[in-house]
Amino acid sequence: MNGRRIALITFAAVLAGCERPPAPPPPAFAATDLTGAPWGRDFQFADHQGRLRKLADFRGKAVMLFFGYTHCPDVCPTALADMAQVRARLGADGEKVQGLFVTLDPQRDTPQLLRQYVPAFDPTFLGLSGDEATTATTAADFKVFFARQKPDAGGHYTVDHSGGIYVFDPQGRLRLVMMPGLSAEAMAADIGQLLKGT
Amino acid sequence: MLASAAGAAEHVRIRQAWARPTVPGQPVGAAYFEIATERDANLVDLRSDAADLVQIHTMTHDGGVMRMRQVAQLKLIAHQPVRLTPGGLHVMLLDLKKPLRAGESIALELTLVDSAGRRQTVRTSVPVRTSAPSGRDQ
Numbered sequence: 001m002n003g004r005r006i007a008l009i010t011f012a013a014v015l016a017g018c019e020r021p022p023a024p025p026p027p028a029f030a031a032t033d034l035t036g037a038p039w040g041r042d043f044q045f046a047d048h049q050g051r052l053r054k055l056a057d058f059r060g061k062a063v064m065l066f067f068g069y070t071h072c073p074d075v076c077p078t079a080l081a082d083m084a085q086v087r088a089r090l091g092a093d094g095e096k097v098q099g100l101f102v103t104l105d106p107q108r109d110t111p112q113l114l115r116q117y118v119p120a121f122d123p124t125f126l127g128l129s130g131d132e133a134t135t136a137t138t139a140a141d142f143k144v145f146f147a148r149q150k151p152d153a154g155g156h157y158t159v160d161h162s163g164g165i166y167v168f169d170p171q172g173r174l175r176l177v178m179m180p181g182l183s184a185e186a187m188a189a190d191i192g193q194l195l196k197g198t
Numbered sequence: 199m200l201a202s203a204a205g206a207a208e209h210v211r212i213r214q215a216w217a218r219p220t221v222p223g224q225p226v227g228a229a230y231f232e233i234a235t236e237r238d239a240n241l242v243d244l245r246s247d248a249a250d251l252v253q254i255h256t257m258t259h260d261g262g263v264m265r266m267r268q269v270a271q272l273k274l275i276a277h278q279p280v281r282l283t284p285g286g287l288h289v290m291l292l293d294l295k296k297p298l299r300a301g302e303s304i305a306l307e308l309t310l311v312d313s314a315g316r317r318q319t320v321r322t323s324v325p326v327r328t329s330a331p332s333g334r335d336q
Contacts, residue, residue, distance in 0.1 A: 073228035073290050074257070075264055077218065108225075116223025145263050152268075154251065156292055160265040 027193055030186035031167065031176040040142045040166060040174045045102060045128035048114040053100075053128060055172055061098045062194050063168040064178075067144045069105035069159050070117050075180060077121075079165055084122040085184035086191055093195055096170065099125035104146040105159050106135055142166060169194045209236040210310060213279075214331050215324040217248075217291070219300040227291035227298050229306065229324050234279040239318075241272040243309035246324075248298060249291035252306070256287055266290075274310070283330070298326045 034040070043065075044054045055063065064083045068076035080101060087094035101118050103109035106129045109117075114127025130138070139146055146161040167176040167190070175194060178187050215231035227249065233241070244252035255266040269287070274280060282288050289306070291298075298304065308320045325331075 070224060071226050071292075073226045074218070074284055074288065077221070077224065078284075113223050113225075117221055120221030120223065156251070158255075158266045160263055162262045163264055164262075 029176055029190045029193065030182060031178040031190050032164075033175070034166075034177055035173070035175050037174050043102070043128070043138050043141075045130045045134065045138070046111065048111045048118060048127040048129075050111065053126065055168065058098045058168075059172050060170050061096045062170055062191050063098045063100060063172075064191070065100045065102065065142075065166040065168070066164075067102045067104055067139060067142065067146070067161065069103055069161070070109050070113060071105065071156075071158065075163055079163070079180070080118070080121040080125070082182075082184045082187060083125070083165060086188045087122055087124070089184065089188035090192060090195075093192065096195055097191060100128055101125060102128045102135070102138065104135060104139065104144075104161055105148065106130060106132065167191065167194065170197075209312075210234070210239075210308075210318065210320050212308075212320060212322045214333075215306070215322055216329075216331055217289075217298055217304055217324050217326045219326050219328060220294060220298045222297050224297065225292070225294060227294050228284075229289040229291060229304075230282040230284065230330065231289075231306075231322070231324070232279050232281045233274065233308075234277065235274045235310070236276055237312045238276050239274045239310040239312040241274060241308055242311050244289060245307045246291060246304055248295060248304035250293035250295070251291075253290045253292065254282070254287060255290050257285055259285070300326050300328055302326050 042055045044052065047053045066079050068079060083099045087097050090097060099122055103114065109129060111129060114129060118125045118127035144162050146159055148159050149157045151157040163180045165178040166174060167178060169175045176190060211234045213232045217227055217229035220227045246252050254269045254272050256269055258265050303323045303325050306322050306324050310318045
């Protein structure tokens, strides 16, 4: 064969061996990826100022949703403090993050109490509460287990509950759950990615 | 001998005590410490100037579900320190009288009963701080 034909055949072989550039890998999150989950779509609760709130009200922001109760000495204040740290770490982007605390104990966690407790972690955070039935239904929808324990002689009781901060992207889709143990730094990085649209 | 941030009385030593800060409206707080005794004893009662009721609770993380259960008496075995730490055994301060602020201290009083029935009270000052003291802090 002449040199030109060899060159052409070689060129064709090289082209055939070239692949299209690979699709970008799916985003990697430190938190548990729930993208596409067919549950945890919405909620409806009164906030601590008496306004009825649903997920769509926060469209355009990343939402951090945590189910807990105020008589919880450790896990719940820690989660809320972490959520506040996420906002702080994101600087100006923190304006696009909404923290929400849903009480699993509406009997004790009245709007008056939530109005003191929740904004103390971050003034933009909202405490949400509903009646027992709404609380039970919504928790079940988010696969949050909770069980109020029997009160002692003094009326004190604890609430068993599963942990995790649920995160929605600015389009209102459930994307992540951040389990206890994840650092606020890692949480902020994940939320930052969601805000970028990845 | 009673030290300041640690507590010691005959046969009992408390180290690395701390309490978490609380926010306004927060009805309960948590405190932690390490306790060691030279004689077998039960920790039967706790009191604090910061709260109306003080109890010890376990925390278990059971298939993703966090449960707290009160421990009525904490059994202490001679020379085996017991550590109360976040995520495990902890002191619950119920009906807080006022928020716990980082930088302040609260008083904790523990009553122990040994196997001979002797009662002993240990008082310790517990600093309120955002994280556990390091191993060097007492």
